[in-house]
Amino acid sequence: EIVLTQSPGTVSLSPGERATFSCRASQSLSNSKYLAWYQQKPGQAPRLLISGASNRATGIPDRFSASGSGTDFTLTISRLEPEDFAVYFCQHYGGSLPGTFGQGTKVEI
């Protein structure tokens, strides 16, 4: 089973700053495109931001971008908005299931 490790665990930033999060897989993904990012706000269900390692989901602003391949993946928020303060999870899906999640990165003010 692939283990995803996210870093940092928590990051303190201000609105307008750039945020970059890392997701590292314990082994190279069989298909590097099978990597997603989700946002979860307190008391809410997760929301899909990115699938296919770099494709924004419907309605996701272009300040969110992602990249990566193999074992190293990155989510970037170009300029933080107040509503972006949340927890972000990466997920490996498809191929050799189960679809594991990383432990999350919390973005706080």
Place this chain on the structure above:
Amino acid sequence: EVQLVQSGAVVKKPGESLQISCEGFGYTFNFYWIGWVRQMPGKGLEWMGIIYPADSDTIYSPSFQGQVTISADKSNRTAYLQWNSLKASDTAMYYCARIGPYYFDRDNAFDIWGQGTMVTVSS
């Protein structure tokens, strides 16, 4: 509008059985994989398993195999998560989520999520 609507919060005692549900609206329910995700209080997301309602093909995470049963009723557009004997450690929020946005495709992310069902197990 495409949405998944889950059953309400429940409080149960250890050893009791439970089934929670997830009903799909606004899309062809039978032809999209549906998954269940656990989130224990203050913790991260755990992939439990997925089911294809059209033929009930089911895949479990090894961590949850034998602990829960995932099923679906395609005539009612509803997926289920069931426990035969609850434990205190089953206390968590449970989300259902659709794998999308394409028909049949298991190799994609969870694009639509239910609102979650809080399960509390306490004596």
